[in-house]
Amino acid sequence: MAKTRWETEPEKLLRVDEGFALSDVDPDSTPGFDGDEEKGEKELKRHVDELADLQERLFAESRAGGNRRILLILQAMDTAGKGGIVRHVVGGVDPQGVKLHAFKSPSDEEKAHDFLWRIRRQLPEPGLIGVFDRSHYEDVLIHRVRGFSAPDVIEERYDIIRDFEQELVDDGTTIVKVMLHISSDEQKARLQERLDRPDKNWKFNPGDVDERMLWSQYMDAYQIALERTSTEGAPWYVVPADNKWYARIAVQRLLLNELRGLDPQWPAAEFDVEEQKKRLAGS
Template identity: 50%
Template sequence: MGKKNDEGSRVRDALRITGELPDPGSAPVGPGKKPKALAKLGTASERLSALQEALYAEGVGGGERNVLLVLQGMDTSGKGGTVSHVLGLVNPMGVHYSGFKAPTAAERRHHYLWRIRKQLPVPGQIGVFDRSHYEDILVPRVSGLLSAEERRRRYSEINAFEKELTDGGTTVVKVFLHISPEEQLKRLKARLETPEKHWKYNPGDLEARSHWPAYQKAYADIFKKTSTDYAPWHVVPADHKWYRNWAVAELLIETLTELDPKFPQPDYDVDAELAKLKGVGVPA
């Protein structure tokens, strides 16, 4: 096991959900000001990139481990922005991104985990779920389409599913991007006032916003029932984009540092190959 990054360990410990959520505009651990957070994110880039390259190489060499980052949050909490600013720091060849919208008619003919399983990362990859299997509890619950008995069954199924993943070599990092209703309103307004952001706006977002208390209650229940030792939930205050990006980057860095991925050993004689190269000329 590799040596843990002290700051990363504090991030994981400080942001793990164990009770009441922090203020969406707070900075529970790490930099409390934007300039410092941006500077730290800049230095985090090299660490995250190096660790991801080692994990990818390990997978190419026959390793079985990977990481799955699950991002959940209310509309405008920054799931897409997190993917762009954090996963954009690493080689895209080692990243598998999946964004889950409302299931299609074809997908509804299967068990709700069917489409999730199809998008799981392979060995060596960092998988990213922009929304996830938890939407299959959240939306139908708030819409009144899921009974208490059915919710309990899905909690059990999801816990078993995530245990299966971790037993198979996947490290699951579940993150709730915690935004305030006040900040969400600002971001929705900005999308309407900025032509270049019109494509981001969905009139349905206002419908979801009208059920804000119900969604918060549903999330609280999810955290209580599905935060396990093998797949715990973490909360990242998301009112400040600079803090959100730094915190998620550090969560990934700490996770990868603990995994301590190794570059595979070559299956050839390095010295012999170097000797061959000495006699190789420039092609005519």
């Protein structure tokens, strides 16, 4: 196991437990990590291969009938860095071992079904790391803030989500739910950069400013969602994300520790190796 500068494992520090308050989390902090940006970038590189190796073992296990898989759920305000997590953390894993889906505004077909219908269609198969860039949590976040669904409908969804996720856990899925938490000021600076740089203009959407105006309503909606759906089987982690480098190593570490815990092994051959060697020699 490669050395690390983590003094306390992030799952202990960032986990949403009883009494959690989002307003207590400083988006500019770097809990548990002994180092700056430069050290953080080294830490990220140092563990890329280990994450890829563990995923490959999980995949090998699945080929022998194993059912285990990972599902990373990413939620955040715009510009918080979901894309950077995908690129720099998940990007180190073999593309064949990743199932990534970005959930946009639902299509008419999707709207005609219950809100989990489109989610179920994108779940990772055994052996894979699934990544949701946004998720079913939009149905209790933007839906709450924007009033896209009636309050009593949203109210029921927290329980539906808990049951749904428990079902996945029971079926072999390790769920890692991450809210990337940036400050309103940091978002402003990042949006400003998208406006200042012509090569970044395409990433800017005027609607982002509209959403931004509803910042405190979104924070309230997150607080409620985090409280009501952080469970033993599928806990939430709130990752301070004003420092991109920190958010990346924190999510990398969360994934790494879950996979280390699963400790997948190369499966034994399900055929007679010596017999196949003879067949091959004669071919």
